Amino acid sequence: xQIIKTDVAIIGAGGSGLRAAIEIAENYPQLNVALISKVYxxxxxxxxxxxxxxxxxxxxxxxxxxxxxxxxxGDWLCEQDVVQYFVENAAKQLTQLEHWGCPWSRKAxxxxxxxxxxxxxxxRTWFAADKSGFHILHTLFQTSLKHPKITRFDxxxxxxxxxxDNKIQGVVILDIAEGEAKLIQAKSVIMATGGAGRVxxxxxxxxxxxxxxxxxxxxxxxxxxxxxxxxxxxTGLPGSGILMTEGCRGEGGxxxxxxxxxxxxxxxxxxxxxxxQPKNKHMELGPRDKISQCFWQEQQKGNxxxxxxxDVVYLDLRHLGKAKINERLPFIRELAxxxxxxxxxxxxxxxxxxxxxxxxxxxxxxxxxxxxxGLYAIGECASVGxxxxxxxxxxxxxxxxxxxxxxxxxxxxxAQQTEHQATQPLQxxxxxxxxxxxxxxxxxxxxxxADIRQEMGDCMEEGVGIYRIQxxxxxxxxxxxxxxxRYQHIKINDKSSVFNTEFLYAIELGxxxxxxxxxxxxxxxxxxxxxxxxxxxEFNTRNDxxxxxxxxAYYQADKAPIIKYSDVTITRxxxxxxxxxxxxxxxxx
Amino acid sequence: xxxxxxxxxQAVVDKVIEIEILRYRPxxxxxxxxxxxxxxxxxDMSILEALQYIKDHLDSSVSFRWxxxxxxxxxxxxxxxxxxxxxxxxxxxxxxxxxxxxxxLANFPIERDLVVVMDDFIKKLEEIKPYIIPERDExxxxxxxxxxxxxxxxxxxxxxxxxxxxxxxxxxxQYGLDKSFTGPAALALLARYNRDSRxxxxxxxxxxxxxxxxVWSCTFVGYCSVVCPKGVDPAAAIQLLKVESSKDYLIGMFxxx
Amino acid sequence: MSKRKPYRREMNNxxxxxxxxxxxxxxxxxxxxxxxLYSLILAWGVFRLSQGEEAFNAWLSALQHPVSIVFHLxxxxxxxxxxxxxxxxxxxxxxLYIKGKPLDGKLIVxxxxxxxxxxxxxxxxxxxx
Numbered sequence: 001x002q003i004i005k006t007d008v009a010i011i012g013a014g015g016s017g018l019r020a021a022i023e024i025a026e027n028y029p030q031l032n033v034a035l036i037s038k039v040y041x042x043x044x045x046x047x048x049x050x051x052x053x054x055x056x057x058x059x060x061x062x063x064x065x066x067x068x069x070x071x072x073x074g075d076w077l078c079e080q081d082v083v084q085y086f087v088e089n090a091a092k093q094l095t096q097l098e099h100w101g102c103p104w105s106r107k108a109x110x111x112x113x114x115x116x117x118x119x120x121x122x123x124r125t126w127f128a129a130d131k132s133g134f135h136i137l138h139t140l141f142q143t144s145l146k147h148p149k150i151t152r153f154d155x156x157x158x159x160x161x162x163x164x165d166n167k168i169q170g171v172v173i174l175d176i177a178e179g180e181a182k183l184i185q186a187k188s189v190i191m192a193t194g195g196a197g198r199v200x201x202x203x204x205x206x207x208x209x210x211x212x213x214x215x216x217x218x219x220x221x222x223x224x225x226x227x228x229x230x231x232x233x234x235t236g237l238p239g240s241g242i243l244m245t246e247g248c249r250g251e252g253g254x255x256x257x258x259x260x261x262x263x264x265x266x267x268x269x270x271x272x273x274x275x276x277q278p279k280n281k282h283m284e285l286g287p288r289d290k291i292s293q294c295f296w297q298e299q300q301k302g303n304x305x306x307x308x309x310x311d312v313v314y315l316d317l318r319h320l321g322k323a324k325i326n327e328r329l330p331f332i333r334e335l336a337x338x339x340x341x342x343x344x345x346x347x348x349x350x351x352x353x354x355x356x357x358x359x360x361x362x363x364x365x366x367x368x369x370x371x372x373x374g375l376y377a378i379g380e381c382a383s384v385g386x387x388x389x390x391x392x393x394x395x396x397x398x399x400x401x402x403x404x405x406x407x408x409x410x411x412x413x414x415a416q417q418t419e420h421q422a423t424q425p426l427q428x429x430x431x432x433x434x435x436x437x438x439x440x441x442x443x444x445x446x447x448x449x450a451d452i453r454q455e456m457g458d459c460m461e462e463g464v465g466i467y468r469i470q471x472x473x474x475x476x477x478x479x480x481x482x483x484x485x486r487y488q489h490i491k492i493n494d495k496s497s498v499f500n501t502e503f504l505y506a507i508e509l510g511x512x513x514x515x516x517x518x519x520x521x522x523x524x525x526x527x528x529x530x531x532x533x534x535x536x537x538e539f540n541t542r543n544d545x546x547x548x549x550x551x552x553a554y555y556q557a558d559k560a561p562i563i564k565y566s567d568v569t570i571t572r573x574x575x576x577x578x579x580x581x582x583x584x585x586x587x588x589x
Numbered sequence: 590x591x592x593x594x595x596x597x598x599q600a601v602v603d604k605v606i607e608i609e610i611l612r613y614r615p616x617x618x619x620x621x622x623x624x625x626x627x628x629x630x631x632x633d634m635s636i637l638e639a640l641q642y643i644k645d646h647l648d649s650s651v652s653f654r655w656x657x658x659x660x661x662x663x664x665x666x667x668x669x670x671x672x673x674x675x676x677x678x679x680x681x682x683x684x685x686x687x688x689x690x691x692x693x694l695a696n697f698p699i700e701r702d703l704v705v706v707m708d709d710f711i712k713k714l715e716e717i718k719p720y721i722i723p724e725r726d727e728x729x730x731x732x733x734x735x736x737x738x739x740x741x742x743x744x745x746x747x748x749x750x751x752x753x754x755x756x757x758x759x760x761x762x763q764y765g766l767d768k769s770f771t772g773p774a775a776l777a778l779l780a781r782y783n784r785d786s787r788x789x790x791x792x793x794x795x796x797x798x799x800x801x802x803x804v805w806s807c808t809f810v811g812y813c814s815v816v817c818p819k820g821v822d823p824a825a826a827i828q829l830l831k832v833e834s835s836k837d838y839l840i841g842m843f844x845x846x
Numbered sequence: 847m848s849k850r851k852p853y854r855r856e857m858n859n860x861x862x863x864x865x866x867x868x869x870x871x872x873x874x875x876x877x878x879x880x881x882x883l884y885s886l887i888l889a890w891g892v893f894r895l896s897q898g899e900e901a902f903n904a905w906l907s908a909l910q911h912p913v914s915i916v917f918h919l920x921x922x923x924x925x926x927x928x929x930x931x932x933x934x935x936x937x938x939x940x941x942l943y944i945k946g947k948p949l950d951g952k953l954i955v956x957x958x959x960x961x962x963x964x965x966x967x968x969x970x971x972x973x974x975x
Contacts, residue, residue, distance in 0.1 A: 099728055138751075207655055501652045825939070
């Protein structure tokens with residue numbers, strides 16, 4: 001077994017992992033960084049983000065407004081000190097990306113342009129047409145190439161964390177091409193593996209978004225926080241779930257039902273705004289949780305369109321005209337044409353809500369440190385406390401820049417004060433991990449992986465979807481427990497070493513099942529409705545007395561997780577009613 | 590990397606399409622061989638989804654890379670009927686009822702099945718200094734962003750759209766014949782930075798451009814731009830760099846040492 | 847011991863016959879041989895001119911041989927093909943912007959054809975006169 005000593009190991013080379021790596025390379029040049037990713041960095045799912053990144057730049061805007069939008073958008077489940085740090089640093093970190101070459105869309109005078117986004121009171125979303133994530137990721141990857149202290153381990157799959165003396169001391173990774181494991185001995189580790197959207201059947205996520213980091217930390221006793229909060233993006237393509245950015249609505253796109261009616265006005269988001277004149281926090285610029293819920297309501301009323309690819313409503317961009325669509329939303333046009341055969345210049349796009357984002361994740365403090373000494377977590381796999389019960393669109397791309405930088409700094413500071421421990425005990429641990437992995441490879445059961453995966457995705461949609469009730473959540477929990485048992489008996493046909501993707505899918509399925517379990521159990525325990533966790537049984541309202549709290553799911557091997565709660569940090573915004581549309585204006589007065 | 594819901598349920602049962610994959614399993618095979626599969630045909634189904642169907646239901650050992658399935662991550666490049674394509678952006682409806690043949694991207698060594706060895710391609714991207722080299726010191730964050738007008742952006746915008754899928758390398762016979770050629774995507778990326786108003790690193794990068802294996806290995810076949818799924822037009826980037834390189838040469842002739 | 851064994855596919859000499867795009871490219875490249883030959887004939891004519899009227903007339907009459915005429919027709923076709931292919935590629939080497947937008951490729955190609963037509967007509971007039 002190859003043993004590689006480094007100072008900081010980063011697992012995941014998407015936006016946040018790369019940002020952290022560059023932070024360390026630039027400001028702690030004496031430290032070595034191992035940047036580990038199961039794919040080449042530019043394949044990471046940051047690449048698929050479209051709309052943009054929030055950061056206050058306009059004179060009419062303020063940090064307080066960004067703070068208020070984020071906290072109310074998160075239904076007061078945000079850590080307010082974290083939100084404060086975030087809004088103060090967002091524009092600065094987006095500027096940093098600009099200095100590194102990110103081609104943000106500009107105004108005619110050469111300054112940064114910003115667009116409107118859901119739940120945001122002012123235009124503050126920096127964008128690079130509708131490929132913001134793509135440009136951020138490529139900018140960061142290319143900038144990372146400047147730094148020889150960053151050693152990349154591309155296409156290396158993380159098998160487990162090595163914990164000794166209650167500290168993280170390294171990770172065991174599998175070289176996918178070789179089929180051989182390596183021990184990376186590190187003083188600190190940053191988890192930056194992204195979300196877990198693939199636990200659901202219909203999602204906007206890439207195939208690699210399988211909750212690896214969440215599950216790894218969770219299995220080592222770190223809590224997964226607020227996992228019940230799953231964001232459905234209101235506008236995914238039917239069938240595939242491919243994302244149609246919120247930027248479509250930010251630019252003036254509207255949602256209509258089968259009668260051509262802008263139904264959002266019936267659900268507290270009105271009054272109807274004139275076509276082509278989007279108004280912040282009104283109608284189509286409401287928050288994602290609410291707009292996705294409106295779809296479900298319309299579906300109940302029979303107002304949706306039933307097509308070959310299932311029930312849809314229409315996202316209508318036609319009034320924007322060809323020139324604006326080509327300038328601001330060229331990728332959307334390309335995607336709609338290719339995947340549903342619709343040119344948005346001439347026809348409305350069929351859309352439906354699809355799973356998009358996990359608000360929860362590995363619990364960290366305000367400075368990205370987890371409860372496991374030496375382990376930090378950032379980005380979608382982490383719950384630093386920014387998004388609360390519902391994330392506002394465009395806050396997560398800024399999050400990866402702000403907290404990627406912070407985690408880099410924190411992990412570097414920690415590594416500087418720490419010495420490498422003896423390698424021998426770590427090596428023994430690593431051998432055990434490898435033995436366990438080989439046992440999985442050699443499993444010769446009869447259960448088909450594809451079936452387990454499909455049943456998991458379907459039961460998650462069923463039980464912990466847009467609206468939830470006790471009975472169906474319980475059913476999901478039971479199904480997941482059964483699937484975990486069946487997972488013990490899966491069949492892996494391919495026993496080879498070189499680029500064995502069947503084996504990787506099997507490990508990922510294990511990660512997915514654990515993450516799914518944390519989601520379902522956190523959901524059933526939250527006996528209230530808040531943000532994206534909406535129940536239509538007796539717990540259909542928010543209950544601040546009992547549940548103004550973060551949920552914490554703790555892993556129990558072969559048993560249901562234990563759910564605990566922790567307090568929410570509230571600095572200056574006391575919980576209030578969460579209102580959009582006309583009501584938000586009344587409230588302000 | 591788990592596969593998504595397949596079209597198995599939706600497929601029109603009586604229609605099938607034949608997919609032939611050039612298999613290569615290094616631990617078992619001396620050389621690649623074709624293997625045929627019959628799968629249920631659905632017009633919406635992409636080549637990638639066809640592969641997922643095969644892996645989930647017919648032969649779990651078939652290996653391929655994929656992730657986003659929306660033509661932006663650049664993972665799933667392969668040869669479809671001998672033409673480089675993204676698997677997620679090529680659809681069965683464009684081939685049915687004919688057989689579809691799939692092969693790993695040309696001009697790259699085959700690691701296994703449809704997976705190629707990308708090392709040389711990645712190395713080339715790394716070598717062309719694809720990052721802003723500022724004029725003097727790095728600009729301070731408190732000074733705010735650089736000014737860059739939409740016109741200035743337009744100069745490099747197209748060349749910044751590359752998703753690193755490698756299709757252009759597999760379309761380039763010059764790269765096929767001589768692997769030392771820097772190649773289309775890397776040169777387009779180089780042009781992207783040279784043409785960015787924030788960058789002052791042109792002189793450094795022109796050393797790479799001017800080499801024999803820089804732009805001058807290109808004979809302007811132009812197929813790279815045809816197969817590019819993102820409209821990057823690497824052939825144009827290279828021709829523009831040839832103009833720059835010629836200027837460098839001429840100036841060099843008249844400049845005293 | 848690594849179990850990797852990357853397989854390298856050789857490019858056969860007939861690679862350019864397997865894809866129509868490559869075939870067209872090879873014809874374009876191959877056409878330059880004929881254009882070179884034609885240029886050599888012209889250069890030979892200039893050389894003969896320098897040797898006096900008789901030598902030049904001999905060169906002229908040689909051109910009227912049927913083989914020569916067939917050759918010239920062939921070269922004309924090939925030269926046209928060469929021209930069309932290069933004109934279609936011209937936009938890639940042009941770096942012109944109007945009001946911040948790159949000049950439309952069709953305009954660049956059209957510009958080439960217009961220039962080509964004017965020069966051809968001019969040459970024909972000169973020859974006729």
